[in-house]
Amino acid sequence: MRIGELSRRAGVSVPTIKFYVREGLLPAGELTSPNQASYGEAHVQRLRLIRALLDVGGLSVAAIREVILAIDDSGRPVHKVLGTVADRLVPRYDREPGEGIEEARERVGALIAARGWRVHPESAAAEALAAALEALEEVGHGAFTEALDTYADAAERVARADLEYVAHHVVREELVESVVVGTVMGDAIFSALRRLAQTDASDRVFGGAG
Numbered sequence: 668m669r670i671g672e673l674s675r676r677a678g679v680s681v682p683t684i685k686f687y688v689r690e691g692l693l694p695a696g697e698l699t700s701p702n703q704a705s706y707g708e709a710h711v712q713r714l715r716l717i718r719a720l721l722d723v724g725g726l727s728v729a730a731i732r733e734v735i736l737a738i739d740d741s742g743r744p745v746h747k748v749l750g751t752v753a754d755r756l757v758p759r760y761d762r763e764p765g766e767g768i769e770e771a772r773e774r775v776g777a778l779i780a781a782r783g784w785r786v787h788p789e790s791a792a793a794e795a796l797a798a799a800l801e802a803l804e805e806v807g808h809g810a811f812t813e814a815l816d817t818y819a820d821a822a823e824r825v826a827r828a829d830l831e832y833v834a835h836h837v838v839r840e841e842l843v844e845s846v847v848v849g850t851v852m853g854d855a856i857f858s859a860l861r862r863l864a865q866t867d868a869s870d871r872v873f874g875g876a877g
Contacts, residue, residue: 668705668706668707669703669704669705669706670684670685670696670704670706672706673696673706673710673711673714676711677710677711677714677715677718678718679714679718684714687714687717690728690732691732691735692713692717692728692731692732692735693710693713693714693717694709694710694713696710713735715844716738716843716844717731717735719844719847719848720734720752720847723847723848723851723852724755724756724847724850724851725756725851726755726756730755733751733755734751734752734755734843737751737752738843745842748842748843749833749842749843749846752843752846752847753792753846753850754790754791754792756846756847756850756851757790757791757792757795758795759791759795760795760798762798762802764798764801765801765805767801767804767805768797768798768801770801770804771797771798771800771801771804772788772793772794772797774797774800774812774815775788775793775796775797775800776788776793778815778816778819779793782819782823800812800815825853825857828853829846829849829850829853830849832845832849833845833846833849
């Protein structure tokens, strides 16, 4: 197909497609003449992946390039590919660590060890959790961490649901897309479900209080 048809199929403008090619996110088309190139279904799929990572995942072009390199490295285990994507989806908080960050990191490390999670205590997700725990302490709600194990139990169940969904896919790009959907959209779904459950719980606990 010509680039115009590729643009229509993928819902991405021609200038944007050319930008992705220049940035190494999308393979160039096969030249059929000095000024014409042909594109295939793989280009459509790659463009949809890029848009999912950009629009849904909120990744930068640089981060997407790293993910694409991981996908295209056929020698890299799928677990490593998924880890690269998941790590890029962890939020980075724009705040300077305070005095309590080391204590928070120790708490996170202890949680990881106690639950037997096979993750690095200095991973992006662990650092994000430590930042959240530190912030709770700073605003006087450090006791909220008493619920941490309950949250971890729920997280394990959700993670298993995510990976059970991913396990149904065998194509590497579909695996990555599944992580994006399962993590980003799953976060949105879980957040909405949590709000619904909170409203119900509030009514049951406080509804009759007047």
